[in-house]
Amino acid sequence: MTEGGPFLVEGPVELELPDGTTVTSERPVVALCACRRTKRYPFCDTSHRRKVRPAKDQAGAGTASSDDSPADQAATS
Numbered sequence: 001m002t003e004g005g006p007f008l009v010e011g012p013v014e015l016e017l018p019d020g021t022t023v024t025s026e027r028p029v030v031a032l033c034a035c036r037r038t039k040r041y042p043f044c045d046t047s048h049r050r051k052v053r054p055a056k057d058q059a060g061a062g063t064a065s066s067d068d069s070p071a072d073q074a075a076t077s
Helices: 072-077
Strands: 007-010 013-016 022-025 029-032
Touching: none
Parallel strands: none
Antiparallel strands: 007 029, 013 022
16 A cells, blocks of 8 residues: 555455445456545545646656556556
């Protein structure tokens, strides 16, 4: 787990939610939301990220910001 980010779980996974419904994901790695900001609960949609990004010339092209989860960083590589 990364601070402020999701829990990464090796998939496939099947989860039972508090209301009794079951959700599944066949992905090899699943990001589960820890902040409850996601619109796809229990799956992370990266809503934990800051909304304002630094300008490209300050951040450098192709680098991940410190608030990206490991899965998000891998996707940008």
